[in-house]
């Protein structure tokens with residue numbers, strides 16, 4: 610069956626967002642070969658409130674939703690047909706009428722450490738400043754190296770690399786996935802394994818949001834969705850939903866496929882200053898991805914209450 614319509618792909622305008630929209634377009638054209646032509650896919654850039662906030666930590670300004678609201682409005686009003694997102698930046702609930710059931714094959718989810726001196730995280734001198742606005746990265750850095758300092762570091766991947774080069778911090782952390790998509794891997798000092806820096810929920814995953822009742826777009830997207838990536842992200846996001854991941858809580862979670870059809874899931878909750886770290890992990894069949902995430906989320910919640918951490922849980 611050939612597709613006849615033109616489709617408008619909504620995205621933010623950052624270089625990373627544009628690269629992800631372009632990847633989606635390329636995958637769609639490859640998946641549909643003769644049934645779809647390049648001129649049927651138009652990329653539409655949507656400016657979001659979040660893109661305009663440069664001076665505060667995202668968590669203080671109002672959270673993840675700020676990057677997504679205008680894009681979801683464009684979907685609901687029909688101005689665009691589907692939207693490409695970093696799943697890491699998405700809330701666990703979507704507005705009524707919208708759905709994400711298409712996840713592209715997930716990129717490597719690890720964090721990259723980048724220092725001006727070329728020293729790794731373990732070798733930075735005491736007192737060195739690690740610039741990152743991610744509470745999850747701040748808390749894990751301080752948990753491992755209480756002698757370091759952390760500070761807010763915002764802006765696009767390019768802006769942060771420029772700030773580092775200017776000496777505004779001694780080191781920073783960025784998702785490997787973003788650096789790869791921008792062709793910037795050469796700047797990496799050290800790749801952190803997930804035991805040393807547990808990734809953010811859904812880090813490295815691109816998801817495509819659409820109107821739930823749009824069967825034509827559903828058929829268009831179906832062949833580019835990766836079922837294992839979708840299960841991993843569903844597990845991680847189910848954990849986040851249980852903890853109701855308030856933006857002020859450092860939370861990490863990583864699900865991976867081990868031994869055939871088994872998902873192995875690790876999650877952590879930290880105090881902002883890194884002084885406390887709670888861990889939980891478990892395994893289940895990939896079919897039970899959501900249940901596994903919910904179970905680990907509930908376990909962390911119980912631990913947090915027992916530890917009397919002020920997570921509001």
Ligand SMILES: NCc1[nH]cc(CCC(=O)O)c1CC(=O)O
Nearest residue numbers: 695697783784786787812813814
């Ligand atoms: N919050 C910004 C953001 N959202 C997604 C990515 C990277 C790409 C990804 O995780 O898929 C980044 C930058 C970063 O954390 O380094």
